[in-house]
Amino acid sequence: MIYRSMYGLPAWSVYRPHRDLDRMRREMDRLFDAFSGQGENRVSAGVYPLVNLTEDQENFYLRAELPGMKAEDLDIQVTANSLSLSGERKIAQEGNGVKYHRREREGGRFSRVVTLPGDINAEKVDAGLVNGVLTVKIAKAEAAKPKQITVRH
């Protein structure tokens, strides 16, 4: 529901007040969910990995926590307005003689696509994996960047 209202707006980044309202509504939703015990019902797409998406004038920034992943186990592809993230988190076998007290860490495959709220320049995408946190910097397409309009006297 929220996604539709976000992405349904063409050139929606112009509508700053709407976005602030959206954000506020999401925060309120989260609070209500927390109080009513439906904490799982968040904006989260429910697909691994969870991502945070931010932007500035020039770029989108996508971040995800992927502890223990190596760059070579990660596959990132971009199209005109989406980014797909897939890979496999491998948990190494620890030999036969070991006895486990706790086993909470999980390995497995994942594959996720994130739709970006504007067109991007697929040639200028830069990804880095530092201390288990992935940061993908995605340049916006020229047409999607906000333009400063000078008012003539």
Next chain:
Amino acid sequence: MAATDSKELKVREKQEVAHPAEQTRPGVYFTPTVDIFETDKEMTLLADMPGVKPENLSIDLRDNTLTLEGDIAPKDGQKEETIYEEYTSGRFYRQFSLSEVIDQAKIDAQLQDGVLRLTLPKVEKATPRKIAVRTS
């Protein structure tokens, strides 16, 4: 684990924890997911602590209580505007009480790709001996 039999990874929300001491700095604490296993000679603990740099990790063992605390760097990109946020970053905190007697001088810690590997060798007398049963 071979690629063929690996399963699909499911989303797991990070678990927030209350730090026992009152905090002077704002921010939330999360409990890292861990694997703990042992062999006859040592215990090993693996903890997922994404975003923690080696210099910001503190490992403390006293009175058989092991405390892990990982600090994260302040969010980069302060000038960026959030479009959506599915996870929150925060510091990591978790305590364990260790039943085995650990040789404190030989503890080894490695932090790589956001995963801590802590090796806790047992002192000699704590390594299990095979007990021969005498027959009378």
